[in-house]
Amino acid sequence: MVMHTKTIAELSAGLRAGDFSCVELTKHYLNRIHNSDLNAFISVTDDLALRQARAADDKIAKGEGGILVGIPYAHKDIFCSTGVKTSAASKMLDNFISPYDATVSHKLNQANLVMLGKTNMDEFAMGSTTESSYYGKTHNPWDRKKIPGGSSGGSAVAVAAGLSAFATGTDTGGSIRQPASLCGITGLKPTYGRVSRYGMIAYASSLDQAGPMTKTAQDAAIVLNVMAGFDKKDSTSATQAVPDYTKNLNNSIQGLTIGLPKEFFSTDLDSGVASKIMAAIKEFEALGVSVKEISLPNSTYAIPTYYIIAPCECSSNLSRMDGVRFGYRCDNPKDLQDLYLRSRTEGFGEEVKRRIMIGTFALSAGYYDAYYLKAQKIRHSISDDFKTAFGKVDIIIGPVSPTTAWDLGSIKDPVTMYLSDIYTLSANLAGLPSMSIPAGFSQNLPVGLQLIGNYWSEERLLNTAHKFQMQTDFHQKTPQRSEAMA
Amino acid sequence: MQSHSYKQRRLVIDNTQLEQIANLAKLNIADDALDATTKDLNNILALAEKLSEINTDNIKPMAHPLHMTQRLREDKVGEQNQVQIFQSIAPKIRDQYYLVPTVISNPSDSG
Numbered sequence: 001m002v003m004h005t006k007t008i009a010e011l012s013a014g015l016r017a018g019d020f021s022c023v024e025l026t027k028h029y030l031n032r033i034h035n036s037d038l039n040a041f042i043s044v045t046d047d048l049a050l051r052q053a054r055a056a057d058d059k060i061a062k063g064e065g066g067i068l069v070g071i072p073y074a075h076k077d078i079f080c081s082t083g084v085k086t087s088a089a090s091k092m093l094d095n096f097i098s099p100y101d102a103t104v105s106h107k108l109n110q111a112n113l114v115m116l117g118k119t120n121m122d123e124f125a126m127g128s129t130t131e132s133s134y135y136g137k138t139h140n141p142w143d144r145k146k147i148p149g150g151s152s153g154g155s156a157v158a159v160a161a162g163l164s165a166f167a168t169g170t171d172t173g174g175s176i177r178q179p180a181s182l183c184g185i186t187g188l189k190p191t192y193g194r195v196s197r198y199g200m201i202a203y204a205s206s207l208d209q210a211g212p213m214t215k216t217a218q219d220a221a222i223v224l225n226v227m228a229g230f231d232k233k234d235s236t237s238a239t240q241a242v243p244d245y246t247k248n249l250n251n252s253i254q255g256l257t258i259g260l261p262k263e264f265f266s267t268d269l270d271s272g273v274a275s276k277i278m279a280a281i282k283e284f285e286a287l288g289v290s291v292k293e294i295s296l297p298n299s300t301y302a303i304p305t306y307y308i309i310a311p312c313e314c315s316s317n318l319s320r321m322d323g324v325r326f327g328y329r330c331d332n333p334k335d336l337q338d339l340y341l342r343s344r345t346e347g348f349g350e351e352v353k354r355r356i357m358i359g360t361f362a363l364s365a366g367y368y369d370a371y372y373l374k375a376q377k378i379r380h381s382i383s384d385d386f387k388t389a390f391g392k393v394d395i396i397i398g399p400v401s402p403t404t405a406w407d408l409g410s411i412k413d414p415v416t417m418y419l420s421d422i423y424t425l426s427a428n429l430a431g432l433p434s435m436s437i438p439a440g441f442s443q444n445l446p447v448g449l450q451l452i453g454n455y456w457s458e459e460r461l462l463n464t465a466h467k468f469q470m471q472t473d474f475h476q477k478t479p480q481r482s483e484a485m486a
Numbered sequence: 487m488q489s490h491s492y493k494q495r496r497l498v499i500d501n502t503q504l505e506q507i508a509n510l511a512k513l514n515i516a517d518d519a520l521d522a523t524t525k526d527l528n529n530i531l532a533l534a535e536k537l538s539e540i541n542t543d544n545i546k547p548m549a550h551p552l553h554m555t556q557r558l559r560e561d562k563v564g565e566q567n568q569v570q571i572f573q574s575i576a577p578k579i580r581d582q583y584y585l586v587p588t589v590i591s592n593p594s595d596s597g
Contacts, residue, residue, distance in 0.1 A: 049524050050528060063597060065585075090557070095575075096575065098577060099568075099574065099577060160535070183584055192551045193551075193554075206549060206551065208551050232559070235557055236550070236552070236554060236557060238552065239551045258504050282521050298540075301536060301537060301539075301540065303533065304533050304534045304535075304536045304537050305537065307533060307534065308537070310533050315511060318538070319512075322563045323577065324584050324586055325572075325576055325578075325584055326575045326576060326577075327577075329577035331562075331597070333586075334587065335587050335588070335589075336587055336588075336589050338587070338588050339586055339587055340512040341512055341513065342514070344511075344513055345513050345514040348513070353511075353513055354523075354526060354530070355529060356509060356513065357504075357507050357509050357511050358521075358527060358530055358531070359514065360507050360510050360511040361499065361527070361531075362534075364507070364510065370538075371534060373547055374537050374538070374542060374547075375534075375547070375548030376548055376549060377542035377545040377546070377547050378537055378540060378542060378545075379547075379548045380546055380547065380548035381540070381542075381543050383548060384553065388514075414526055414529070414530060415529045415530060415532075415533055418530075418533070430551060431550075431551020431552060432551075433539055443518060455552075476559060
């Protein structure tokens, strides 16, 4: 087994046993990144990574630190990292060298991990394909002509192609789960408020949540242990105690009840994806889980609800990008209006501008009640549907994406693109934890299975996902091209 | 990929309104992009029209998934002022002020 196919637990054991040093491991990953043609990274931080690797080797030699010491990871370019460009894949922040660390960055540094670089993404996390990045599109390692998903596409590719041991992601409407699904890895969006949003460049503040993107559910549990927890710097951070997410991974799931929402198995679902989801359900039944059909009637309104609320919040959040205090400023502004107008017009990409304008319109006088307030009310109904469902079932299961990865450049119409988010948006609107785990392949492309849990049930989700991965080997499959490299 | 299943019902905005929205958002839309941008925005707003199907008279709006209230803290000095670090990445500063072009024109001040 080569280093880049190992899980975090295996790498940690190898480092402790002296099978390889952290510097060797880091150089191996850096070499793979520099030889990769997938455009998964915006910045590769070789010097920083090697410095951190040497420090980790010292720690390991002294027998200090936890399981994550010296594990090389890829950081989504939406988390501020001191002294490193943090661009959110936008021309607007191409010159932004962060003067501070996001809390997630700080926690990973404190745990002595090794940051290999910052990953590509859709601009300001607005997209489902990683095609809207100022730094060019990212390719899916299973088929270079296909999208990797988005917005955390670079992170998903880094893990799937063996360019890092794990990656961080953020999920506002599916941005961890959908690329995890399309690239065949494990991704977890925790309960809203579980992971601090401080220093995470804001898209839609009532929906954004960070989480791990990993090879396995066990790895996700290991990483979440470090990422999660209350942060006084984030006013929406939750005070709930953080359990050891690895502790109950092996618990039996016999007797658990899984709900299948009928709305998640509509005619829009590709038959190849549907058959893999149904096969996964059979696996769960073999593990002693009972299955029940449920209904989330208002989930059919998730797309319009999300595509009003998220743009409203983004139009407010992105108003700080004005060319005055940081980021892009246009050349020779003739007056203050010109400075605002040209800095923003030249600095933002098309999709970002589109969402800012939708949000500006929906919040404007005379339209607020009909759009924003209405969407907030339906958001309540969507959330209530889950409350009813979790009175009957323990976990909700369904597909992540209606199809497998589609061709790069094949969807140009924004609305058609938005429709592909149908199964992931509801969990964000309700603030619930949700995962994507590999469930097989359709026409040689990965299919992801979505698990949605009740609030603060990450432990149960990870336990359920881990038991599934003990029964299946989909999560161990790697794209042929990454095997051939390095 | 699935097809566009929500049909556009009516035009919500025209090019003039689009220019007003763009101005509020401090964005410029090039003249040759006006029609296409208006069309895109109308398509998205047509999608949102589906929301009017539901009666929401007795439903409270949900602004936050955890229904949290704003946490208060003791009024004590925490982090120290780091103005120099934060202004080191500013496009233009002088004496700890952010410089922008002249707001109130004065013939003797070039800004």
